[in-house]
Amino acid sequence: MSFTQGKLCPCNPTTERGVSTKLSATGSKLVYTNGSTVVIRDLADPAGNSTYAGHIQPATVARFSPSGYYCASGDVAGNVRVWDTVGADRILKNEVKTGIKINDLEWDGESKRIIAVGDGKSRMGSVFTFDTGNSAGEIMGHSKPINAVSIRHQRPFRAVTASDDAQIAFFEGAPYKYKKSIKTHTRFVQDVRYAPSGDLFASGGSDGKVFLYDGKTGDVIIELKEGAHSATVMACSWSTDSKSLATSSTDGTVKLWDAETHKIINTWTVGTGIHNQQVGNTWVQEDIVSLSLSGDLSVFDRREAEKPRQILYGAQRPxxxxxxxxxxxxxxxxxxxxxxxxxxxxxxxxxxxxxxxxxxxxxxxxxxxxxxxxxxxxxxxxxxxxxxxxxxxxxxxxxxxxxxxxxxxxxxxxxxxxxxxxxxxxxxxxxxxxxxxxxxxxxxxxxxxxxxxxxxxxxxxxxxxxxxxxxxxxxxxxxxxxxxxxxxxxxxxxxxxxxxxxxxxxxxxxxxxxxxxxxxxxxxxxxxxxxxxxxxxxxxxxxxxxxxxxxxxxxxxxxxxxxxxxxxxxxxxxxxxxxxxxxxxxxxxxx
CATH class of the missing domain: 2.130.10.10 (YVTN repeat-like/Quinoprotein amine dehydrogenase)
Incomplete structure (x- = not known):
């Protein structure tokens, strides 16, 4: 007797009320965490679904490298594991101990450096090269836990971090050095993301506001006020052409914005109950994937004006x-x-x-x-x-x-x-x-x-x-x-x-x-x-x-x-x- 592995029906992401859940994607593949498991979910071909089980502690975030060959995942104990996404063996390339509870991490445009941020006793972030773990800068400028980080993938390199102290820190690199603080939000800043072009970055916070900034200087460009969310903005992400911005909020809506005209293109209402609060999002090719507090993943076609094109269900708990x-x-x-x-x-x-x-x-x-x-x-x-x-x-x-x-x-x-x-x-x-x-x-x-x-x-x-x-x-x-x-x-x-x-x-x-x-x-x-x-x-x-x-x-x-x-x-x-x-x-x- 012998066996061959068949299909994998993956679990859905772990969520926590009031906490932004980070999603990442490359091509048609979506990556997220549940417990100590990292899930790679292929929206185009379910046969491409897979999991990574290298973490001992609960994993909090996972992101593909720009090259797509590696994935970096972090956990509550401060471990960042970098592993190979090509092949079934998921070979571990390196493990770096940051000493912080990791809330988010990001690769630079060369797939060489990683910034990991979160909550620690002596520091809130760490910058290192993925292969050696050597320091590549310093994260400072915040007095409370950092919720998100994003890196400009073009030279000159820039990085931004968002924190519970209601501030955004702006860094120049590499190596990454603190440049200034941006005080646009009045409450927790939940997410911050650079556009793929590097010209802009956006932030969303618990004050329900969304701002656009200049990608090179960090100067504030505009607040997106027309049709704004009525509650906390938990996530923002950019389309591949950098022309559209998607935001997800605890008001149960997902909004699509035009980055050039600063006008709202579409609003999707997932629901009004607590379980329909939207706590994370990302773009998977030309589709927007938004995460509900219930763990359900709603897939939106930007051309569909009323409802999700698909809802991805799965177990969220053991x-x-x-x-x-x-x-x-x-x-x-x-x-x-x-x-x-x-x-x-x-x-x-x-x-x-x-x-x-x-x-x-x-x-x-x-x-x-x-x-x-x-x-x-x-x-x-x-x-x-x-x-x-x-x-x-x-x-x-x-x-x-x-x-x-x-x-x-x-x-x-x-x-x-x-x-x-x-x-x-x-x-x-x-x-x-x-x-x-x-x-x-x-x-x-x-x-x-x-x-x-x-x-x-x-x-x-x-x-x-x-x-x-x-x-x-x-x-x-x-x-x-x-x-x-x-x-x-x-x-x-x-x-x-x-x-x-x-x-x-x-x-x-x-x-x-x-x-x-x-x-x-x-x-x-x-x-x-x-x-x-x-x-x-x-x-x-x-x-x-x-x-x-x-x-x-x-x-x-x-x-x-x-x-x-x-x-x-x-x-x-x-x-x-x-x-x-x-x-x-x-x-x-x-x-």
Whole structure:
């Protein structure tokens, strides 16, 4: 058996209310951060999506070099990592420790020097050469954290920084030396960007104002007042021809300005709620990409006057539940309660009255998906409409896992097993120990527990216990019946999977022991000959029933752990993890 990596459905950027999120692009590729992961998202060809997982601490910003061959990314611990964007290995070129919490960074026009800015005890910025880390100037002139930096790519080189002290510092270089402070804004300056031509740069701030400046001297040219934003301007970016400026604001709008006439060209209203606050933007070729506080990325065509041409959805927080419907559509529930579907048509956020807190489990059957969450509710997603239905059933305790079939829905809580059908709780059955996982077959319900045992119940209006399986050595964390119901795979907290013969209540094999962390999910192929498992150890294994010692190891399949696996076709397995990404893997069976 062997495998090849398939498509990557990336997570969306991390956002924080009141904080500008920096986006960057080169060609058709958009780059941003989520947790410790850097995501490269190709808007023209999804096959070009990729991630970089070299940071240990949460990454805050990533920017491509002008040459496009490298990417520099910074994190909260002050580390700037420069890595190769060509090839799949993502070779690290250099790592520089700046000693500041990095809020933004920028390359110079020669792809040689980097300015990193943020918040530190003794300084707010650092200038260095990317290959050696040697100093190439000094960032000064601010008394509070710096939010943004931009560099003029033409000689003579210039640089500007924007700070919470309501000032813009202007630098001449290289090496970069402080020249003067620009005091146009009355509140925090959130973003500052040079036009590609170098003739102008623009700034936006918490006072809702946007200014244009001379790129060489830093002199103020004009404030863009006509049709101005009514709230904080969080981001500004220039078109490739330097003729248009896009600004995004917490008033929920994105505005396009003509840099020559200083007039507004268009205004797009994304929404009025808090989640529709716009906190970042960039140009991807001829399109404007603006980021909502919810993490959604709206793609605007400058010729389209009313609405986004496309909205890019994805998980914004770690994925905590995962399943796949018979159609092959994947569903991922995350730590913040959002459920996102992934299909050949792209990703969509499941609409309707969904969970208000962490999604703990998802299970698919026929034309619906069942979800459980920490708000103690069981909900239903209609696959036809792609939205939550009105069905919402409260549970007698916090639900941990769910299984479902045409006979009903089976939920486990800290208090036992609950059977639900047609929106009503039919029975509440105690279990010998605190339950931790559940699975169902045509005739049985299997409940894994913290006492390392699997309890078997016969289906019915009032399930009756009919046996126990006791060969695991850790808390049962994942259960899955084979399609025929003859076999049961039980994964535990030690990383061990025991395969049981259910009818005889015997161990068929205990050799599926290559994981080194808690088993989070197990899924069977339709023919019942193979099973896939995902674990906290970041790996996926494909196991063979006929040849227990034969397996496929997919190493580092999910940064920070794999939280779910599901088969979307006879030879394609999908996985989701704590990095918020969904990946597919094509498996080649040789046995």
């Amino acid at each position: 994925i905590t539940a995962f399943t796949a419907a018979l159609s092959g559509t994947m569903y991922a529930g995350s730590y913040d309660g959002r459920v996102v579907s992934f299909s050949d048509n792209g990703a969509e956020s499941v609409k309707g009255d969904g969970p208000s807190s962490q999604v703990t489990a998802l299970a698919a059957v026929e034309n619906k998906v069942i979800s459980t969450s920490f708000d103690d509710c069981v909900r239903e997603i209609d696959l036809g409409t792609g939205a939550f239905t009105l069905m919402s059933v409260g549970t007698n305790g916090q639900p941990k896992d769910v299984a479902c079939d045409m006979d009903g829905i089976y939920v486990i809580t800290s208090r036992g097993l609950e059977c639900i059908k047609e929106g009503k709780v039919l029975s509440k059955t105690p279990v010998g120990s605190t339950p931790s996982s559940v699975a169902t077959s045509a005739t049985l319900i299997a409940v894994g527990a913290e006492d390392q045992k699997v309890y078997l119940f016969e289906k019915g209006a009032d399930p009756k216990e009919v046996g126990k399986l006791e060969s695991n050595r850790g808390m049962i964390t994942a259960l899955a019946f084979s399609p025929s119901g003859q076999l049961l795979a039980a994964g535990d907290s030690t990383g061990r999977i025991v395969l049981y013969d259910v009818e005889n209540k015997e161990v068929k094999t205990s050799r599926w022991t290559f994981h080194t962390g808690r088993i989070s999910s197990i899924a069977w192929t339709q023919d019942g000959k193979h099973a896939a498992s995902g674990s906290l150890d970041t790996n996926i294994y494909i196991w063979s029933v006929d040849k227990p010692m034969s397996n496929i190891a997919i190493k580092n399949a999910g940064t920070r752990g794999v939280s779910g696996v599901a088969w979307v076709s006879p030879n394609i397995v999908a996985s989701a993890g704590a990095d918020g990404c969904v990946r597919t893997w094509e498996i080649k069976f040789h046995d």
